[in-house]
Amino acid sequence: xxxxxxxxxxxxxxxxxxxxxxxxxxxxxxxxxxxxxxxxxxxxxxxxxxxxxxxxxxxxxxxxxxxxxxxxxxxxxxxxxxxxxxxxxxxxxxxxxxxxxxxxxxxxxxxxxxxxxxxxxxxxxxxxxxxxxxxxxxxxxxxxxxxxxxxxxxxxxxxxxxxxxxxxxxxxxxxxxxxxxxxxxxxxxxxxxxxxxxxxxxxxxxxxxxxxxxxxxxxxxxxxxxxxxxxxxxxxxxxxxxxxxxxxxxxxxxxxxxxxxxxxxxxxxxxxxxxxxxxxxxxxxxxxxxxxxxxxxxxxxxxxxxxxxxxxxxxxxxxxxxxxxxxxxxxxxxxxxxxxxxxxxxxxxxx
Amino acid sequence: xxxxxxxxxxxxxxxxxxxxxxxxxxxxxxxxxxxxxxxxxxxxxxxxxxxxxxxxxxxxxxxxxxxxxxxxxxxxxxxxxxxxxxxxxxxxxxxxxxxxxxxxxxxxxxxxxxxxxxxxxxxxxxxxxxxxxxxxxxxxxxxxxxxxxxxxxxxxxxxxxxxxxxxxxxxxxxxxxxxxxxxxxxxxxxxxxxxxxxxxxxxxxxxxxxxxxxxxxxxxxxxxxxxxxxxxxxxxxxxxxxxxxxxxxxxxxxxxxxxxxxxxxxxxxxxxxxxxxxxxxxxxxxxxxxxxxxxxxxxxxxxxxxxxxxxxxxxxxxxxxxxxxxxxxxxxxxxxxxxxxxxxxxxxxxx
DNA sequence: AACCCTACCGAAAGCGCTTTCGGAAGTCAA
DNA sequence: TTGACTTCCGAAAGCGCTTTCGGTAGGGTT
Numbered sequence: 001x002x003x004x005x006x007x008x009x010x011x012x013x014x015x016x017x018x019x020x021x022x023x024x025x026x027x028x029x030x031x032x033x034x035x036x037x038x039x040x041x042x043x044x045x046x047x048x049x050x051x052x053x054x055x056x057x058x059x060x061x062x063x064x065x066x067x068x069x070x071x072x073x074x075x076x077x078x079x080x081x082x083x084x085x086x087x088x089x090x091x092x093x094x095x096x097x098x099x100x101x102x103x104x105x106x107x108x109x110x111x112x113x114x115x116x117x118x119x120x121x122x123x124x125x126x127x128x129x130x131x132x133x134x135x136x137x138x139x140x141x142x143x144x145x146x147x148x149x150x151x152x153x154x155x156x157x158x159x160x161x162x163x164x165x166x167x168x169x170x171x172x173x174x175x176x177x178x179x180x181x182x183x184x185x186x187x188x189x190x191x192x193x194x195x196x197x198x199x200x201x202x203x204x205x206x207x208x209x210x211x212x213x214x215x216x217x218x219x220x221x222x223x224x225x226x227x228x229x230x231x232x233x234x235x236x237x238x239x240x241x242x243x244x245x246x247x248x249x250x251x252x253x254x255x256x257x258x259x260x261x262x263x264x265x266x267x268x269x270x271x272x273x274x275x276x277x278x279x280x281x282x283x284x285x286x287x288x289x290x291x292x293x294x295x296x297x298x299x300x301x302x303x304x305x306x307x308x309x310x311x312x313x314x315x316x317x318x319x320x321x322x323x324x325x326x327x328x329x330x331x332x333x334x335x336x337x338x339x340x341x342x343x344x345x346x347x348x349x350x351x
Numbered sequence: 352x353x354x355x356x357x358x359x360x361x362x363x364x365x366x367x368x369x370x371x372x373x374x375x376x377x378x379x380x381x382x383x384x385x386x387x388x389x390x391x392x393x394x395x396x397x398x399x400x401x402x403x404x405x406x407x408x409x410x411x412x413x414x415x416x417x418x419x420x421x422x423x424x425x426x427x428x429x430x431x432x433x434x435x436x437x438x439x440x441x442x443x444x445x446x447x448x449x450x451x452x453x454x455x456x457x458x459x460x461x462x463x464x465x466x467x468x469x470x471x472x473x474x475x476x477x478x479x480x481x482x483x484x485x486x487x488x489x490x491x492x493x494x495x496x497x498x499x500x501x502x503x504x505x506x507x508x509x510x511x512x513x514x515x516x517x518x519x520x521x522x523x524x525x526x527x528x529x530x531x532x533x534x535x536x537x538x539x540x541x542x543x544x545x546x547x548x549x550x551x552x553x554x555x556x557x558x559x560x561x562x563x564x565x566x567x568x569x570x571x572x573x574x575x576x577x578x579x580x581x582x583x584x585x586x587x588x589x590x591x592x593x594x595x596x597x598x599x600x601x602x603x604x605x606x607x608x609x610x611x612x613x614x615x616x617x618x619x620x621x622x623x624x625x626x627x628x629x630x631x632x633x634x635x636x637x638x639x640x641x642x643x644x645x646x647x648x649x650x651x652x653x654x655x656x657x658x659x660x661x662x663x664x665x666x667x668x669x670x671x672x673x674x675x676x677x678x679x680x681x682x683x684x685x686x687x688x689x690x691x692x693x694x695x696x697x698x699x700x701x702x
Numbered sequence: 703a704a705c706c707c708t709a710c711c712g713a714a715a716g717c718g719c720t721t722t723c724g725g726a727a728g729t730c731a732a
Numbered sequence: 733t734t735g736a737c738t739t740c741c742g743a744a745a746g747c748g749c750t751t752t753c754g755g756t757a758g759g760g761t762t
């Protein structure tokens with residue numbers, strides 16, 4: 001007797017079929033809800049499958065159907081770690097949404113001597129993933145270019161400069177920073193500076209744009225040196241703050257591209273003998289937990305990462321299910337969390 | 352003519368073989384370095400494969416070979432997010448190491464109405480993963496029990512109470528806290544308290560054990576209330592600190608299970624009108640970047656997460672390559688980072 | 703010149719599924 | 733009772749690889 005396929009990881013279709021006295025094809029169709037299977041049979045099959053904990057081999061299934069129900073996610077390049085506090089939440093949301101439809105998530109990293117495109121290409125060529133989710137986009141992002149040219153389904157958490165022809169979910173970074181500046185202005189601040197991030201990164205660029213726009217709309221003077229770009233965490237902030245504090249007049253309010261920068265900025269202000277939240281107000285962005293514990297508690301803005309992950313998951317699935325791939329653009333608003341690092345300036349505004 | 356297999360995601364073996372005028376089997380063996388292929392042929396095949404960017408379909412390969420070169424990683428349950436600042440580094444290291452051998456990493460999450468074991472079981476039954484890496488272990492961890500009973504290869508980043516019969520990589524949490532207490536003792540502290548974490552979690556339990564052991568070894572009195580377990584971030588710390596500060600005598604030094612707790616503790620001390628690092632010294636654990644920016648900069652301990660991820664990757668691969676699966680136990684030491692939150696107590700030790 | 707080896711490659715089976723196709727029962731109307 | 737449909741299931745091909753098994757051609761021996 002020909003030995004039935006015995007999968008090391010469980011039962012095989014042939015075993016299940018033999019147990020039921022049915023043909024493999026019949027069992028398969030029953031499990032996949034084909035209309036040409038008697039209701040009674042379908043149920044009998046379903047019960048047996050449940051009883052034995054049968055699950056079709058995903059490799060065999062993929063090979064037979066030619067459909068890849070796995071999405072790829074390439075981790076942001078090393079070094080950027082510290083700046084993405086919510087990776088795990090995004091992954092979590094994404095994976096949960098995918099799992100609900102029996103899809104999987106392959107997470108890949110970029111080794112030292114390779115680049116992101118190579119990694120993605122490998123994944124595609126070997127048929128390991130059929131779509132991608134990417135995050136932390138640069139304004140000109142080679143990953144997006146690659147994906148567009150390969151016409152794989154993909155959705156971007158974030159955006160690029162040109163973002164009309166693909167699906168994305170982003171937070172309105174620009175508006176968030178318009179709001180931050182406007183908030184400080186409402187508090188009485190007139191000399192508002194910004195500690196910006198890597199201008200190649202899209203989120204940093206848009207926050208910068210929001211700052212600039214609000215300054216203009218509010219008729220505030222953008223004094224030379226008030227906008228500091230490409231501020232790196234740690235020493236970068238210390239240097240930038242030294243520059244800002246040496247200015248005459250020095251700013252009374254500073255909007256920071258991230259909480260991490262803001263926390264460093266607050267430390268620098270204190271080291272300069274000033275009181276953060278008094279002589280100089282500070283706002284951040286991210287809603288880090290530690291921001292609430294520092295002195296003064298950081299006024300900041302946050303976004304719902306877990307929910308974003310889930311929504312992105314839904315978008316990817318939608319891309320597959322609709323025959324006519326609908327590209328969708330979703331823009332969420334950041335939530336302002338008022339704490340104590342931003343207050344009316346102690347010196348009356350020059351205005 | 353029979354149309355050659357045309358993979359949507361690239362070229363197929365049959366196409367490559369036809370192009371070369373060779374049989375599929377020959378090309379396959381050439382690519383896999385079988386000894387029965389002429390050197391010249393092997394090279395010709397390799398060149399063509401490179402030229403066309405050919406990569407074997409992983410699904411077909413897996414099906415034919417029956418080997419699953421994918422490891423599963425189940426994200427820690429939601430809610431624990433904030434307490435794992437280094438997930439992305441671990442994933443990064445792990446994925447990089449795996450990628451070097453063309454292995455993949457599937458990251459799964461646990462949906463609301465399921466548990467970790469179900470998720471893992473699904474992954475195994477459907478042949479999606481052939482081994483697992485798990486992190487953030489509890490002292491009694493059902494995942495470890497599941498994996499042991501299923502005899503899948505797996506390695507644990509962390510440990511459980513019983514940890515002799517599986518491979519793990521862990522940081523010596525106990526020694527780290529012995530060191531922390533000893534350090535405070537060396538500074539002159541005699542009344543040392545601990546803000547501990549979830550005692551179900553193995554790392555928290557071991558840090559607690561380290562505290563206890565050092566207290567005993569150093570002959571320090573463990574005053575009632577000095578050891579606070581199950582302290583949750585935020586409000587939990589505030590409550591715990593209120594209790595500690597109400598004690599008579601109050602501790603002069605506090606070792607905290609994590610930086611996050613320590614940062615909250617420092618805030619509480621300041622709110623109580625005391626100066627952290629003066630009347631009360633504080634140490635943390637994790638080496639969070641923000642710890643360096645707070646006032647006073649946090650004295651803490653850290654571990655190399657990226658490297659840990661890589662090492663765990665190597666361990667998984669080793670489990671597969673050796674016919675006789677070697678279980679290995681690797682214990683790393685935490686690195687002490689001296690900053691300014693721990694200093695000699697202002698009041699002379701009672702000794 | 704007949705022999706045996708070795709080196710090398712082709713043929714074919716098989717991995718565990720899905721899906722198309724055809725045909726055997728069963729159903730209904732005439 | 734016959735014919736025309738339905739309903740339902742089995743058979744078989746095929747997805748893209750890997751691997752075993754032969755078999756042929758060439759090189760060495762005696």
